[in-house]
Amino acid sequence: xxxxxxxxxxxxxxxxxxxxxxxxxxxxxxxxxxxxxxxxxxxxxxxxxxxxxxxxxxxxxxxxxxxxxxxxxxxxxxxxxxxxxxxxxxxxxxxxxxxxxxxxxxxxxxxxxxxxxxxxxxxxxxxxxxxxxxxxxxxxxxxxxxxxxxxxxxxxxxxxxxxxxxxxxxxxxxxxxxxxxxxxxxxxxxxxxxxxxxxxxxxxxxxxxxxxxxxxxxxxxxxxxxxxxxxxxxxxxxxxxxxxxxxxxxxxxxxxxxxxxxxxxxxxxxxxxxxxxxxxxxxxxxxxxxxxxxxxxxxxxxxxxxxxxxxxxxxxxxxxxxxxxxxxxxxxxxxxxxxxxxxxxxxxxxxxxxxxxxxxxxxxxxxxxxxxxxxxxxxxxxxxxxxxxxxxxxxxxxxxxxxxxxxxxxxxxxxxxxxxxxxxxxxxxxxxxxxxxxxxxxxxxxxxxxxxxxxxxxxxxxxxxxxxxxxxxxxxxxxxxxxxxxxxxxxxxxxxxxxxxxxxxxxxxxxxxxxxxxxxxxxxxxxxxxxxxxxxxxxxxxxxxxxxxxxxxxxxxxxxxxxxxxxxxxxxxxxxxxxxxxxxxxxxxxxxxxxxxxxxxxxxxxxxxxxxxxxxxxxxxxxxxxxxxxxxxxxxxxxxxxxxxxxxxxxxxxxxxxxxxxxxxxxxxxxxxxxxxxxxxxxxxxxxxxxxxxxxxxxxxxxxxxxxxxxxxxxxxxxxxxxxxxxxxxxxxxxxxxxxxxxxxxxxxxxxxxxxxxxxxxxxxxxxxxxxxxxxxxxxxxxxxxxxxxxxxxxxxxxxxxxxxxx
Numbered sequence: 001x002x003x004x005x006x007x008x009x010x011x012x013x014x015x016x017x018x019x020x021x022x023x024x025x026x027x028x029x030x031x032x033x034x035x036x037x038x039x040x041x042x043x044x045x046x047x048x049x050x051x052x053x054x055x056x057x058x059x060x061x062x063x064x065x066x067x068x069x070x071x072x073x074x075x076x077x078x079x080x081x082x083x084x085x086x087x088x089x090x091x092x093x094x095x096x097x098x099x100x101x102x103x104x105x106x107x108x109x110x111x112x113x114x115x116x117x118x119x120x121x122x123x124x125x126x127x128x129x130x131x132x133x134x135x136x137x138x139x140x141x142x143x144x145x146x147x148x149x150x151x152x153x154x155x156x157x158x159x160x161x162x163x164x165x166x167x168x169x170x171x172x173x174x175x176x177x178x179x180x181x182x183x184x185x186x187x188x189x190x191x192x193x194x195x196x197x198x199x200x201x202x203x204x205x206x207x208x209x210x211x212x213x214x215x216x217x218x219x220x221x222x223x224x225x226x227x228x229x230x231x232x233x234x235x236x237x238x239x240x241x242x243x244x245x246x247x248x249x250x251x252x253x254x255x256x257x258x259x260x261x262x263x264x265x266x267x268x269x270x271x272x273x274x275x276x277x278x279x280x281x282x283x284x285x286x287x288x289x290x291x292x293x294x295x296x297x298x299x300x301x302x303x304x305x306x307x308x309x310x311x312x313x314x315x316x317x318x319x320x321x322x323x324x325x326x327x328x329x330x331x332x333x334x335x336x337x338x339x340x341x342x343x344x345x346x347x348x349x350x351x352x353x354x355x356x357x358x359x360x361x362x363x364x365x366x367x368x369x370x371x372x373x374x375x376x377x378x379x380x381x382x383x384x385x386x387x388x389x390x391x392x393x394x395x396x397x398x399x400x401x402x403x404x405x406x407x408x409x410x411x412x413x414x415x416x417x418x419x420x421x422x423x424x425x426x427x428x429x430x431x432x433x434x435x436x437x438x439x440x441x442x443x444x445x446x447x448x449x450x451x452x453x454x455x456x457x458x459x460x461x462x463x464x465x466x467x468x469x470x471x472x473x474x475x476x477x478x479x480x481x482x483x484x485x486x487x488x489x490x491x492x493x494x495x496x497x498x499x500x501x502x503x504x505x506x507x508x509x510x511x512x513x514x515x516x517x518x519x520x521x522x523x524x525x526x527x528x529x530x531x532x533x534x535x536x537x538x539x540x541x542x543x544x545x546x547x548x549x550x551x552x553x554x555x556x557x558x559x560x561x562x563x564x565x566x567x568x569x570x571x572x573x574x575x576x577x578x579x580x581x582x583x584x585x586x587x588x589x590x591x592x593x594x595x596x597x598x599x600x601x602x603x604x605x606x607x608x609x610x611x612x613x614x615x616x617x618x619x620x621x622x623x624x625x626x627x628x629x630x631x632x633x634x635x636x637x638x639x640x641x642x643x644x645x646x647x648x649x650x651x652x653x654x655x656x657x658x659x660x661x662x663x664x665x666x667x668x669x670x671x672x673x674x675x676x677x678x679x680x681x682x683x684x685x686x687x688x689x690x691x692x693x694x695x696x697x698x699x700x701x702x703x704x705x706x707x708x709x710x711x712x713x714x715x716x717x718x719x720x721x722x723x724x725x726x727x728x729x730x731x732x733x734x735x736x737x738x739x740x741x742x743x744x745x746x747x748x749x750x751x752x753x754x755x756x757x758x759x760x761x762x763x764x765x766x767x768x769x770x771x772x773x774x775x776x777x778x779x780x781x782x783x784x785x786x787x788x789x790x791x792x793x794x795x796x797x798x799x800x801x802x803x804x805x806x807x
Contacts, residue, residue, distance in 0.1 A: 037334060037410060038063030038117055038393060042091075044127035048162045049097040049107070050210055051131055059090040059113035059124060072112040072123075090115070099131040106131075114363060120393030121362040122408045132211035134160040141190075141205055141219035148226040151258050151285075152192040153238060156205035156216050164207035164214075171201045183284030185252050193285050195223045234263035234305040239316025245293055246402050247324045253288040255316065257305035264308055270300035270317060290320075295352045298322045325403025326355035332396050332409035337386055339415050340495060340502030345381040347396030347407065355398040362392045373465040384464070385495070385505050386413050416500040420446040423453065423494040423503070428511030433486035436511050439478035440494050449498040450474050457481060460489040460510055487515040487546060518543065518592035518599040521550065525588060525606045532578040533606060535588060543570030548594030557585040557605065564589075582608045 042060035049055045061067055069090040071078045078084065078092075085093045090113065100106035108131055113124035139157035146152045158164055166188040168175045175182055175190070183191040188207075192199055200223045205216035240253040257263045265286030269275060279291040286305075290297055302317045330348035337343045349355045357378040359366040366381075368374045373382040383390055395408045421443035428438045438455060452474050458467035472479045484490060489512045496503040518540070526534040535552070543549050552575060553564035568575065570592075580586065586608070591601035 061115040134212035232260040234259035240318030255303035263305040323402040326351040326398035336412040338501035349398030360395040433516040
């Protein structure tokens with residue numbers, strides 16, 4: 001079990017037979033004070049160095065010897081030189097720190113300690129070494145004037161590494177820090193409360209660190225006589241600033257308020273949570289100091305200045321953000337796995353901001369690919385089908401802006417004696433658009449203990465984590481893989497399994513499924529007006545990848561030939577037909593095609609007659625408009641009421657009697673529609689759903705049209721029950737001497753909220769018919785109706801050439 005820090009060594013009793021030592025102690029170094037795992041006991045840390053002075057970078061490693069230690073600077077191995085020395089315990093000594101800004105001789109950079117033994121290699125956390133510096137003041141204190149009893153404030157700002165220590169001098173003499181009226185804040189602020197005449201003088205800011213000492217310009221404080229004592233509203237002169245700190249640092253939230261009487265300063269959190277008391281103190285008259293900050297201290301802090309005894313208050317706020325370096329919640333564990341199986345490492349880290357996790361294999365960055373998978377934001381490393389090349393030390397490195405941390409674990413691959421070799425001669429042959437047959441031969445050696453095979457399958461373009469497996473019995477040397485996607489390349493490889501483990505993987509093989517024509521697209525039709533339609537369907541972007549798209553055909557039901565094909569890309573999902581004949585019934589056909597041919601078509605019938613009738617009748621039904629225009633007089637109101645009542649009555653009558661009409665066609669018309677004979681003798685395929693079958697692909701003729709039976713039965717319901725009286729005023733006479741019964745076909749137009757569909761249905765009940773002369777045929781229909789199922793309508797108006805528009 002690996003951990004970022006090794007446990008204390010365990011002592012074993014010394015044996016009298018040294019020859020048995022290698023047998024009884026597989027890790028001899030355990031008794032010598034070494035950990036069996038390679039791990040860091042001491043890692044280098046960030047430091048600030050003074051040019052010309054020595055620098056020590058600590059590193060100590062525990063593990064099975066021999067252990068070789070080296071160092072990297074900015075990712076590159078440091079060569080041996082007289083400028084630095086590798087100490088016996090693994091630490092690095094730089095004798096004279098060099099600072100060469102922009103040059104190659106500078107010793108500034110990120111350093112890593114690298115340790116390696118026969119089991120693998122580990123890399124320490126990065127330690128950043130920077131040169132000590134001190135800049136000039138970029139904010140000098142400014143002169144100030146105050147009244148006795150008032151408040152004065154001076155501020156200076158300067159950058160340096162390490163962070164400079166700020167002190168103050170008055171008239172070149174250090175300020176007495178025991179004076180409670182003087183408050184020195186670490187960020188370079190001096191506050192003086194309860195001003196007195198003796199506070200007048202020249203103040204200087206002094207900044208110092210290991211690199212240098214800087215003194216600011218002088219700023220004079222002038223204290224005038226006492227004020228008038230008049231009331232002054234509470235005012236916050238300086239409020240808290242936004243701060244970003246790292247855990248364990250100290251937060252200083254400044255708040256300086258003035259007023260007469262002197263206001264009371266209080267603090268709260270904007271989210272309502274208590275600030276707490278541990279590590280909290282108020283410095284001066286209102287500065288909030290939080291020592292040893294944690295992530296829980298992050299939030300918005302509000303400073304309030306209250307006038308004593310009243311509700312009058314002024315507020316200011318600042319945000320505190322506390323970052324935490326990455327630390328591990330769960331370390332990866334060293335594991336041993338048989339060859340051919342799967343190894344998994346889990347590494348959970350936390351920090352603020354959330355850390356990014358990377359994996360190293362023997363010190364090299366490990367990314368996903370092949371049989372290596374990373375999941376759960378890189379917190380889980382999975383290695384499938386492990387072999388001897390996967391035996392190594394794996395490191396989890398968690399890093400954020402506040403720092404980094406690492407933990408390591410070792411993978412040991414167990415090889416059992418007598419494992420079979422990989423299956424041979426793996427072949428994959430496409431059988432259909434969804435099936436591939438995979439075959440193979442037995443391994444060359446150790447085949448007696450094989451208990452079965454596992455076939456590994458994935459799309460050739462998919463990552464390895466999307467692979468899936470299918471088990472095959474030991475006596476089978478071929479397997480049919482089904483439920484695949486058409487025109488898609490797949491990768492296959494096989495392993496043989498025994499009770500002691502799996503063989504190595506066979507050589508992968510590729511095969512592509514056969515292609516097929518697309519399925520019929522779902523199609524809906526919407527009536528836009530008396531002479532326009534909108535066709536809607538789902539787009540199929542994949543058609544464009546296979547040289548395909550959509551083909552659209554349409555025609556009046558009384559015509560023999562279609563208009564089209566209209567070629568549309570696979571990304572289009574609608575099309576508009578305009579300038580259509582309002583009295584005609586149209587047949588619309590849509591099919592998808594690709595490089596393998598045309599798919600089956602979806603057929604729809606639609607009538608525009610109901611839409612035109614509603615358009616003609618709609619103006620009288622605009623009751624609200626009529627009423628609104630006649631509200632200017634009593635006469636107008638009365639007329640509007642009459643119009644509204646008339647409109648309602650008319651609409652009710654229209655709904656009851658205006659939408660339904662019947663047309664009776666005799667048997668000779670029906671025979672022309674379906675020349676194959678009576679319904680019971682017809683081929684059921686003639687009325688198959690969504691049109692053409694396999695014989696239809698590639699051609700569009702009159703004899704290839706099919707009609708959706710269910711769709712037609714919905715639009716053309718049966719007449720009343722047998723024996724019901726004909727409600728028409730002049731029913732057609734029945735000839736009892738007719739040579740036979742004729743089938744009765746009924747037509748009905750049902751405009752349903754913008755949709756007008758026309759369908760037909762043949763009644764199962766046979767009734768006497770008066771003859772074919774009962775319904776005249778249109779003159780342009782020829783001697784008889786076409787045999788492809790077209791519908792002939794009486795008094796069919798000529799059809800104008802429609803205009804088309806794509807969408």
